[in-house]
Amino acid sequence: MRCFLMYVTASAMCVTCAAQESSVEKLLEQSEPAIQTWIGKVSDALNQSDPKNNIVAQKVAANLNEAFADKHEIVKQVAIFAAGPDEQQPLTALAVLQLLNLPPNIVIETLAPYLNADNIKLRSFVLDWFQNHDNGGSDESPLQPVNYADYADYVRKRLNRNEDIPNGFVEYLFERSPGRALLAFNRADRRGETVDRLQEMRRELEQRGNIGKLPQPKAGVGQSDIFLAEHMISNAIWFKKHHFDHQFQDALPAAKQQLSKLSEQQQWWVRLYVAEIMRRYREFRQTEVLEKLSHDSNAVVSKSAKSAID
Amino acid sequence: MVLTKNSELSLFFDHDKETPVPLEAVGTTTLPLPFVNDTVTVWVEWTSTTHSSANVNLFEVGNPSAIDSVRFHSFESLIIAFGGNTQNPADTNGDGSIGDAIDSFGNREGLFDIAQFMYDTGWDVLAFDEEDVDASDDIPYNEVIKARQQRFVQKHAIIGYSQGGGAAHDLIERLWNDNDIITDIGVMLDAVDHDGAFAENDWPDVAFYLLSIYQTNSFLRGGDIDNFEVLPGATLEEINTTTDPGWNHTLSHSQIDDDINVGSLIIARLNQLLLER
Numbered sequence: 064m065r066c067f068l069m070y071v072t073a074s075a076m077c078v079t080c081a082a083q084e085s086s087v088e089k090l091l092e093q094s095e096p097a098i099q100t101w102i103g104k105v106s107d108a109l110n111q112s113d114p115k116n117n118i119v120a121q122k123v124a125a126n127l128n129e130a131f132a133d134k135h136e137i138v139k140q141v142a143i144f145a146a147g148p149d150e151q152q153p154l155t156a157l158a159v160l161q162l163l164n165l166p167p168n169i170v171i172e173t174l175a176p177y178l179n180a181d182n183i184k185l186r187s188f189v190l191d192w193f194q195n196h197d198n199g200g201s202d203e204s205p206l207q208p209v210n211y212a213d214y215a216d217y218v219r220k221r222l223n224r225n226e227d228i229p230n231g232f233v234e235y236l237f238e239r240s241p242g243r244a245l246l247a248f249n250r251a252d253r254r255g256e257t258v259d260r261l262q263e264m265r266r267e268l269e270q271r272g273n274i275g276k277l278p279q280p281k282a283g284v285g286q287s288d289i290f291l292a293e294h295m296i297s298n299a300i301w302f303k304k305h306h307f308d309h310q311f312q313d314a315l316p317a318a319k320q321q322l323s324k325l326s327e328q329q330q331w332w333v334r335l336y337v338a339e340i341m342r343r344y345r346e347f348r349q350t351e352v353l354e355k356l357s358h359d360s361n362a363v364v365s366k367s368a369k370s371a372i373d
Numbered sequence: 374m375v376l377t378k379n380s381e382l383s384l385f386f387d388h389d390k391e392t393p394v395p396l397e398a399v400g401t402t403t404l405p406l407p408f409v410n411d412t413v414t415v416w417v418e419w420t421s422t423t424h425s426s427a428n429v430n431l432f433e434v435g436n437p438s439a440i441d442s443v444r445f446h447s448f449e450s451l452i453i454a455f456g457g458n459t460q461n462p463a464d465t466n467g468d469g470s471i472g473d474a475i476d477s478f479g480n481r482e483g484l485f486d487i488a489q490f491m492y493d494t495g496w497d498v499l500a501f502d503e504e505d506v507d508a509s510d511d512i513p514y515n516e517v518i519k520a521r522q523q524r525f526v527q528k529h530a531i532i533g534y535s536q537g538g539g540a541a542h543d544l545i546e547r548l549w550n551d552n553d554i555i556t557d558i559g560v561m562l563d564a565v566d567h568d569g570a571f572a573e574n575d576w577p578d579v580a581f582y583l584l585s586i587y588q589t590n591s592f593l594r595g596g597d598i599d600n601f602e603v604l605p606g607a608t609l610e611e612i613n614t615t616t617d618p619g620w621n622h623t624l625s626h627s628q629i630d631d632d633i634n635v636g637s638l639i640i641a642r643l644n645q646l647l648l649e650r
Binding site for chain 1: 550553555557575578579581601602604605606607646648
């Protein structure tokens with residue numbers, strides 16, 4: 064039985080790798096010479112040693128922006144440029160993208176599928192943009208803003224359209240900041256209950272005259288449970304991180320209890336949060352929870368749980 | 374003279390309810406009122422948890438015929454209105470309207486003219502500076518929360534122009550994300566990002582009905598909202614006055630809030646969707 068399970072897992076991983084690789088190859092095949100020429104011009108301007116030429120680069124970037132209405136296509140072409148032959152192309156592409164100053168939602172929508180790309184230059188370029196954008200990570204300062212709001216918007220839009228969220232993007236969010244990732248998904252993944260309420264409101268409105276039948280705001284039990292759990296767990300992590308050992312030991316049992324509860328949740332992203340916290344912090348690990356999550360139906364959850372066990 | 378009242382009402386001599394108006398034992402008639410120079414101020418509060426209407430009547434002691442009567446009803450809806458950048462929700466020129474002239478060229482605080490019209494026709498309207506949406510006292514947010522949870526208000530609208538449209542967008546999102554409250558009708562009039570200068574064209578997560586009216590003649594402008602964001606059951610009504618037939622195609626950012634057709638549509642939609650005052 065064990066051998067059989069291992070075989071299935073290995074097969075599934077291979078399929079994922081193949082799909083990812085082909086999508087990168089597919090991207091690189093979509094090079095548009097006209098836009099690439101413009102990107103090359105911006106790059107040439109950036110590569111001039113005279114700092115004044117940065118103004119030239121800005122002007123060329125502005126011209127590129129004006130020349131093509133499809134901003135997603137521009138971002139895609141910059142990503143293709145990043146994977147080019149020169150060693151500096153990922154960083155040059157990053158500079159070009161920053162000069163273009165496009166709305167973050169366009170960049171996120173275009174680049175999120177490539178956060179775990181096999182092509183190292185493409186992955187480096189995409190990763191740098193996201194890390195610079197959200198300003199999060201293990202070195203985040205309480206004095207600096209961290210932006211996961213744009214990610215929550217992206218997740219909400221994908222889920223509202225019944226579209227999958229790229230695995231690489233999910234892994235990036237939870238590895239970088241599991242608590243913020245949980246809150247972002249908690250905010251974004253509400254399509255079902257929202258549609259029910261909107262349709263109830265529409266029915267009420269259509270029966271004009273039935274004043275007073277509008278549903279009162281609900282407490283949103285599941286959502287607030289997750290909200291509270293994240294706070295309790297983050298609080299315990301904060302004690303640990305700042306070496307308040309006594310307070311950490313006091314907070315740990317309740318935090319572990321919350322993790323155990325969350326591991327039973329229906330939403331895969333809640334279980335991923337549990338796996339990621341246990342992967343990061345040994346003190347929070349619970350063998351039976353990790354064992355269960357390592358066989359989770361969601362590949363990202365099981366991957367994270369397995370790495371915690373290993 | 375005395376007042377009589379229905380049980381839904383409570384009477385006070387001051388706005389902060391420190392001094393109730395003393396009642397006879399029956400509880401519906403006051404003791405004789407302490408007039409000074411033929412004047413007395415009485416504050417009336419609706420204290421019932423159900424929506425209805427109730428009267429306060431003025432009598433001479435011993436005379437069963439009412440001298441005067443005032444009819445009160447509880448508000449069942451609320452309109453929050455945000456003006457544009459630097460627009461003042463106060464009646465700055467003392468003409469009895471919060472919609473005032475901004476310059477000598479006929480440019481007005483059009484969104485506040487709409488708010489004043491709704492107020493004058495009996496709606497519960499609270500007008501705010503757009504900066505109030507994230508000010509520390511948090512009044513617009515708290516007013517909606519209190520209306521929905523403590524005054525049993527059934528529907529609410531949030532309307533705004535320019536950066537006030539951005540404020541309306543932000544408040545609609547916050548009410549949903551922090552308090553699970555769906556805004557019944559949002560109006561984003563040539564909405565500009567709150568605290569920014571570019572178009573606010575983001576669907577505000579969840580709203581039952583969103584009316585977005587914008588023009589594309591000026592640098593400052595609203596913009597096209599992605600229809601794919603609108604969930605089943607919700608409605609997005611969008612008008613580009615620069616290109617849509619039937620509208621004044623020359624409207625600029627500073628003119629769009631003063632346009633009579635734009636204002637009429639907003640007023641019509643508020644009346645259609647809020648149902649009851």
